[in-house]
Amino acid sequence: MSTGVSACVRASGSSGPRFLGPAQPKALCMTAAGTVVDGKLETAKPVRKRGVDGRVRRFEEIPHTGRNGWINLLKFWRENRFQQLHKHMERTFNALGPIYREKVGTLSSVNILLPSDISELFKSEGLHPRRMTLEPWATHRETRNHRKGVFLKNGEEWRSDRLQLNKEVMMSAAVRRFLPLLDDVAKDFCRMLEDRVEREGRRAEEAKRSLTIDPSPDLFRFALEASCHVLYGERIGLFSSSPSLESQKFIWAVERMLTTTPPLLYLPPRLLLRLGAPLWTEHATAWDHIFSHAEARIQKAYQRLSSSGTMAAGGLYSGVLGQLMEKGKLSLDLIKANITELMAGGVDTTAVPLQFGLFELGRNPEVQDRVRQQVKRSWEQAGGDPQKALQGAPLLKGTIKEILRLYPVGITVQRYPVKDIVLQNYHIPAGTMVQACLYPMGRSSQVFEEPLNFDPGRWSSSREEGQRGEVMGFRSLAFGFGARQCVGRRIAENEMQLLLMHILLRFHLSVPSSEDLQTTATLILQPKTPPRITFSKL
Numbered sequence: 001m002s003t004g005v006s007a008c009v010r011a012s013g014s015s016g017p018r019f020l021g022p023a024q025p026k027a028l029c030m031t032a033a034g035t036v037v038d039g040k041l042e043t044a045k046p047v048r049k050r051g052v053d054g055r056v057r058r059f060e061e062i063p064h065t066g067r068n069g070w071i072n073l074l075k076f077w078r079e080n081r082f083q084q085l086h087k088h089m090e091r092t093f094n095a096l097g098p099i100y101r102e103k104v105g106t107l108s109s110v111n112i113l114l115p116s117d118i119s120e121l122f123k124s125e126g127l128h129p130r131r132m133t134l135e136p137w138a139t140h141r142e143t144r145n146h147r148k149g150v151f152l153k154n155g156e157e158w159r160s161d162r163l164q165l166n167k168e169v170m171m172s173a174a175v176r177r178f179l180p181l182l183d184d185v186a187k188d189f190c191r192m193l194e195d196r197v198e199r200e201g202r203r204a205e206e207a208k209r210s211l212t213i214d215p216s217p218d219l220f221r222f223a224l225e226a227s228c229h230v231l232y233g234e235r236i237g238l239f240s241s242s243p244s245l246e247s248q249k250f251i252w253a254v255e256r257m258l259t260t261t262p263p264l265l266y267l268p269p270r271l272l273l274r275l276g277a278p279l280w281t282e283h284a285t286a287w288d289h290i291f292s293h294a295e296a297r298i299q300k301a302y303q304r305l306s307s308s309g310t311m312a313a314g315g316l317y318s319g320v321l322g323q324l325m326e327k328g329k330l331s332l333d334l335i336k337a338n339i340t341e342l343m344a345g346g347v348d349t350t351a352v353p354l355q356f357g358l359f360e361l362g363r364n365p366e367v368q369d370r371v372r373q374q375v376k377r378s379w380e381q382a383g384g385d386p387q388k389a390l391q392g393a394p395l396l397k398g399t400i401k402e403i404l405r406l407y408p409v410g411i412t413v414q415r416y417p418v419k420d421i422v423l424q425n426y427h428i429p430a431g432t433m434v435q436a437c438l439y440p441m442g443r444s445s446q447v448f449e450e451p452l453n454f455d456p457g458r459w460s461s462s463r464e465e466g467q468r469g470e471v472m473g474f475r476s477l478a479f480g481f482g483a484r485q486c487v488g489r490r491i492a493e494n495e496m497q498l499l500l501m502h503i504l505l506r507f508h509l510s511v512p513s514s515e516d517l518q519t520t521a522t523l524i525l526q527p528k529t530p531p532r533i534t535f536s537k538l
C-alpha cells in the first residue's frame with residue numbers, strides 16, 4: 001500500500017482505555033418512531049434491559065429511532081432533517097447513548113461515535129473496504145454508459161484502480177512533484193487578493209488597507225484552479241479579470257450535484273428516473289455538465305501531451321493525467337472516469353473548510369497570532385521550499401485537523417464489517433452498514449476536552465499522548481481510514497495548508513461577527529451563509 005495510506009494507519013493506533021468501558025446511554029430506550037427533539041425523546045419508553053448478566057446483547061436490542069423507515073423518511077422530509085442530519089445525529093446520541101440504529105426509507109444503519117468502537121469497526125473492514133454506495137451517482141454512470149472510478153467501485157476492480165492512483169496522488173514522491181504547483185496557485189491567489197485589498201480596501205490607522213468580503217467565490221475558484229493545475233499540469237486562469245464562464249458553470253454544477261444527492265439517497269433512483277422526477281433530472285443534468293467539462297479538459301490536455309511526444313516533456317511534471325497516461329497501466333476510459341471523480345471531489349471539499357478556517361482564525365486572534373509566528377519562522381528558514389516550510393509549522397497541520405474536527409466535510413464514514421463484531425456489547429452481524437459519526441464525535445466532551453474551543457495545539461504530539469500516556473487514535477478521521485481513505489487527501493491537506501500559510505504571511509484576519517456559524521449538510525457540511533472575513537494587510 002502507498003506510503004500515505006500506511007502513514008495514516010500508523011498515526012491512528014488504538015484508542016485509549018478511557019472509552020473502552022461500556023459507556024452508559026443517557027436514555028436506555030427504544031421508541032416506536034421515537035423522534036428526538038432537542039436532546040429529549042418525544043415518546044420515551046424505557047423498555048431495554050441493561051446487560052448486567054454480561055451477555056452480548058442482540059442486534060435488535062440496540063436503541064433505535066423507530067422501526068418504520070417510511071414513517072421516518074416522511075419525518076425527514078417534513079422537518080427538513082436532511083439538511084440538519086449532523087444536528088439530528090448529535091441529538092440522537094445525547095438521547096440514546098453512544099450507539100443507535102436508524103432506518104430512513106430504504107437505508108438502515110448502526111451509528112457510533114466513540115473512538116474505541118470506531119477502531120473495532122475499521123479492524124474488520126477487510127481487504128476491500130466498502131462505503132455506502134451513492135446510488136444516484138452509480139445510476140447516473142450506468143444510465144449514461146460512463147465507466148465508474150474508485151469512488152463507486154468495490155472489490156478487486158476498486159483495488160486495482162486505487163493502487164495506480166495512489167502512486168500518483170498519495171505517495172510522498174508524488175506529493176513532492178505536485179507541491180510546487182499548489183504553492184504557485186496559493187501565492188497567485190494571495191497576490192490577487194492583495195491587489196483587490198489595495199484597490200477596494202479602506203485605509204485604517206497606520207496606513208494599512210483592509211477589506212471585508214465573502215471570500216467563498218474566490219475560494220471555489222482557487223480550489224478549481226489548484227485541482228486543474230495538479231490534474232492536468234495546466235493553469236486555467238481563474239484569477240484573471242475575466243475568468244471563463246465554463247469554469248464557473250462547472251462550480252455551479254458540482255454544487256447542484258451535491259445538494260440534490262442527499263434526498264435521492266433514500267429513494268430508488270431508477271424509479272425516479274422512470275417517473276421523470278424533477279429532482280432526479282436536476283441531479284443527472286448536473287452530473288452531465290461535470291462530465292462534459294472534465295471531458296473537454298481531458299481532451300485538451302491529452303492532445304497537448306500527445307503532441308509534445310512524451311508525456312513529461314523535458315522532465316516537466318505533466319500532472320496526474322499525464323503520469324497515468326505515461327505509465328499506461330489504466331485504460332484511457334478508466335483514466336477519464338477517475339480524473340472526472342477527482343475533479344468532482346476536489347473543489348467544494350477544500351473550498352468549504354477554507355471558509356470555516358478563515359472564520360475560526362479570524363474570531364480567535366490569539367490562535368491566529370500563534371500560528372502566524374510559527375509559519376513566519378518556518379517560512380524564513382525554509383528558503384522558499386514549500387515542503388520544508390510546511391514541515392516546520394506543525395500548527396498549520398493542527399489548524400486543518402481542528403477545522404475538520406469541528407466541521408467535517410463528510411459527517412460520517414461508513415463501513416460494512418466483513419465479520420461479526422461487538423460494539424457497546426451489542427452483536428453486529430457482518431455486512432451491517434455502520435457509520436462512524438464524525439460531527440457528533442468532534443463535538444463530544446467524552447472524546448475531546450473543551451470540544452467547542454478552536455485549539456490547533458491540541459493535535460501536537462506531546463498533548464496527543466494525553467495525561468495518562470494514552471495514544472489518542474481514531475479521533476482525526478475526516479479523510480476516512482486505511483486503504484479506502486480519501487485518495488485526494490494529500491492534495492487537499494497540502495492545498496489548504498499552503499493557502500493558509502500564504503494568507504497568514506500577508507494578512508491579518510478578523511470577522512465582523514464572531515457568532516457561531518449556522519451549518520447545513522448537503523452531501524458535505526457547509527455554512528448556511530458564507531462568513532464575511534476582513535483581510536488587513538500586514
Ligand code: HEM
Binds near residue numbers: 343408414492
Ligand atoms: C478536506 C478535503 C477532503 C475531505 C475531508 C475528504 C473526505 C473524504 C472521505 C471521508 C472519503 C471516504 C474515505 C473512506 O471511506 O474511508 C473520501 C473519499 C474520496 N475522496 Fe475525498 N476528501 C477531501 C478532498 C478530496 C479531494 C481534493 C479529492 C480529489 C482530488 C477527493 C477525492 C476523493 C475520492 C476519489 C474518494 C474515493 C476514494 C476511494 O473510494 O477509494 N477528496 N474523501
